[in-house]
Amino acid sequence: MLPKSVKIGSVATENNVFLAPLAGYTDFAFRSLCIDYGAGLTCTEMVSANGLLYNSRATKELLYTAPNEKIRCAQLFGSDPALMKEALLHEDLAPFDVVDVNMGCPVPKIFNNGAGSALLNDLPKAEKILSAMCSTGRNVTVKIRLGTERGKSVAVEFAKMAEGAGVKLIAVHGRYRPDYYAGEPDFGEIARVKNAVNIPVIANGGIFSRADAETMMEKTGADGVMLARGALAKPCLFSEILGREYVFDLYAAVSRQLELLKTRFDDIRIAVNFRKVMPQYLKGVACDRRIRLAFTQVNSTAEILSLLKEV
Ligand SMILES: Cc1cc2nc3c(=O)[nH]c(=O)nc-3n(C[C@H](O)[C@H](O)[C@H](O)COP(=O)(O)O)c2cc1C
Known part of the structure; x- marks a missing residue:
């Protein structure tokens, strides 16, 4: 895969093979390892906007970044537009170059609170959140799934709304909520999102090898790929996909x-x-x-x- 830089508002990545946020796994140490193997962008796991505003110690700890994370990206989840904006303006997020919003998480604890993938069913609320956050002038991105019901994709409509709200990049996990993490991603739907917007679109789902990344790029025309479970098993997957020489011990x-x-x-x-x-x-x-x-x-x-x- 030919690496290319991706512009995220006022920052530009070195390449287009990104690490996905994975709660419980992608701590600063793992992210640092992935950067050593070439990851173009890393992001904290999702942190709660409420936790941040309550100055929770656990939340603060999740926001620690590694020295080699040149572009710092944090992921927030929440469901209240005013609180999401307030969280973005919290001093703990001041050092971050990019703040991503989780609008894809399928787990009931998040979904039943109206956050994560629940927002795919409430475009007006999602728009309020994204517009409020983008009004700060910060680089805001969003990570979504295709929808909450299998076969009923809202991704194109959602992506257009996000672009209109001022979002600088959209990452699309090509599965539906009931799929959780199983099955082949829907390449066609990711391609439709890519064709519908002018902001960068990053494709995610089921990339475990260089061949998988190439298939994802060919079938979707996306601007880059995002590795999740594939990187957990093999942080050197970044080098493999980027065609760099590497040693993994x-x-x-x-x-x-x-x-x-x-x-x-x-x-x-x-x-x-x-x-x-x-x-x-x-x-x-x-x-x-x-x-x-x-x-x-x-x-x-x-x-x-x-x-x-x-x-
Ligand atoms: C254990 C686990 C934790 C995850 N945590 C997050 C998270 O904090 N934020 C997020 O946007 N996605 C999260 N995801 C979803 C991944 O970022 C990714 O979208 C998903 O695993 C699909 O990619 P894959 O098929 O390459 O694994 C998580 C997935 C797993 C398996």
Whole structure:
């Protein structure tokens, strides 16, 4: 895939292979690793606008960025236009170059509060949120799904509304809410969005290899791709897609991630989080079942590194 820069309002990325936000996985350390492998843009996982306004410590922690994240992007979720604007103007978001709005999350906890993909069913509300945020002059982007009912895409209408509201880029996950993360993305619908607007359109869904990225680009004509689960298993997927030479050593990658995390978190907290991170890394890796299971029960980072020597 031929890399090209993507303009997001007043900033421009180095290339068009982006990392998606993944709650519980794409912390600053993982994002830093992805940048080393060439990611053109990284973003925090979704943070709650309310959490930010209540000065929640957990929310603040999610907004920590790595030194190599040259373009800083945070993702917000919420459902109230005035509060979303207030959150955007909060001092904790001041260092961010881009603020993305989550309008695609399918999980009931978010959806039932009128946020995430619920906003795909309420275009007037979504427009109020985006217009209020864009009125600040900041670089606002939005990440959506195709719709909340399979086969009933609202993506084109939604994208036109977002462009009109002043949004600088739209990322389209080519699946519907009931699909969650399963099945092939609908390339045709992403292509229709690309043809309907003049702002950059980034295509997301089911990219696990260079061939998948090429298919996505060919079939959608999008301006770039966004990697999610594919990057969790292989942060070097960015280099693979960009056609850059790279070396990927799982032990070295995990050690680096752990070292970065140790600058901010207790050992036990990191280890507990890695109980779910390691199974992602081990997808596609030949590894004894006993070791796989042991990774899901670790209590220290030393244990993780010692188990990795056995993989
Ligand atoms: C565990 C998990 C957490 C996610 N968290 C977020 C999130 O915080 N914000 C968001 O916009 N999308 C989130 N997503 C959706 C991904 O960004 C992406 O759109 C989706 O996984 C489809 O891409 P893929 O098929 O390449 O994985 C999440 C997905 C997963 C599996």
